[in-house]
Amino acid sequence: MSAEERLREERLRKLEDLRRRGIEPYPARCERTHTAQQLHERFANLPPGEETDEHVWVAGRVMGRRVLGKASFWDLRDGTGRIQLLLSQDALGEERYELLLRDVDLGDFLGAYGRVVRTRRGELSVRVEDYRVLAKALRPLPEKWHGLKDQEARYRQRYLDLLVNEPSRKTFETRSRIVRTMRRFLDERGFLEVETPILQPIYGGTAARPFTTYHNELEQTLYLRIAPELYLKRLLIGGFERVYEIGKNFRNEGISTRHNPEFTMLECYQAYADYNDMMELAEQMIYAIAQELGLERLSYQEHTIDLTPPWRRLTLREALLEHTGLDIEALPTHEALWEAVQRKGLFVDEQPTWGKLVDELVSEYVEPRLIQPTFLLDYPREISPLAKAKPTAPHLVERFEPFIGGLELGNAFSELNDPLDQRERFKQQEEQRRRGDEEAHPLDEDFLLALEYGMPPTGGLGIGVDRLVMLFTDARSIRDVILFPALRPKQEPS
């Protein structure tokens, strides 16, 4: 028997011992009059050594234990904090006291009843007169002092990570606050929260490979959405002027410190707005989150970042001129640009088109250096099939991506609402697909039909929620901000 199994056997033995003595280790009900936090608030001014007449029931997990013989001190933790239990043979009687010491382990859930006191050393405690075993744990918790450090275990058994690593718990509380603040920000501005299909007959809204599934009854292939964009636009056509959705997108691609196959996205659309309005919306929203968290200036990895609006606006042309010395407007063809890239000895892979080459150069030489909040704007038209062309430069579109700390945090356009132009763009994408581009946008006749009924001029904005949480929690990997990140299955010896 392994050491692990022996520890489990030991606890099973205790569980049986409890049952033999008529104690159900998994009772259906439990009494609780106060949380730990409520007690700490209510008795904040109780002086050391003082006792109250107040009797309370507390409940929680046993996280620590100091046994001094016929008296002992136990740490009970609930969702709000920690409270000490003071147990003695005097108060419980020999039998009940011995049973507790013998059969209750660290990690078990315990309810305790007694008087609220403060010990001579100043620790608020419950002097226990009665107790209930609430749930027996069969496996030991990770070590109390060092916590759980093993990265793999922290991801695979997140409950243990949350249980013993305070910073991890804080990260996910912060994540929740960020999403809540986003909702409040948009709700206050008249945006309507909606839900659109995750199972889609045609995927679209961005360039990515999808997960494929099948509906048995309909005998139909369906795709998990890579973006909600095309459905949200249908709502603009339907007359809603401001909508947003926060939800999971699914992209069948590699896993990295910045990519999880399912990830959370905010998309919002505002009628009668353009990408300039969406820039303001984005910086205001992220600043509002920063204010909520008290992080208007924050540290991300080795950087100090100031989120105060307005943020820097930088066109791709300016950015590439600055970081590579290439003027893409003076190199308007694929051949000319590639020739210049090679002449300069720039280190990028060859790309099939001018637009993709520009994108590649930006990814390689510009994005990692965008530490302070920056909107990169005016992208090549051919890599942006859902964005409206710039009136002054039809080979470019009104599109931007926000960058902070080198992280790409989103994507936004003045949305293309010309149904004939949209059809042309889809056809160009089909052509790219024929040339082997698996990520080319599929042609969506149902969406084109909707667009032909008329969509108002609209600004759209997508924000990657996970990456935003990374920024605000100083996380190096997206896995640190996703409760249950995607991992390869661990092979169990059979």
Added chain:
RNA sequence: GGGCCCGUAGCUCAACUGGCAGAGCAGCUGGCUUUUAACCAGAAGGUUGGGGGUUCGAGUCCCUCCGGGCCCA
């Protein structure tokens, strides 16, 4: 997909140049009625991620597979 690093007791970590696998916490036994990582004493706990190889001898060197981390694509 490529390169580098890591995987030792339930948890956190040791183990020199290849030479008896070791400690703390947890658990077990005993002691202790005001502790705060309580303390004191004792005994126990290992397929060193899996498989193969080199060697008198492998946690350590080599090959391979699995998982994780970092960097690159």
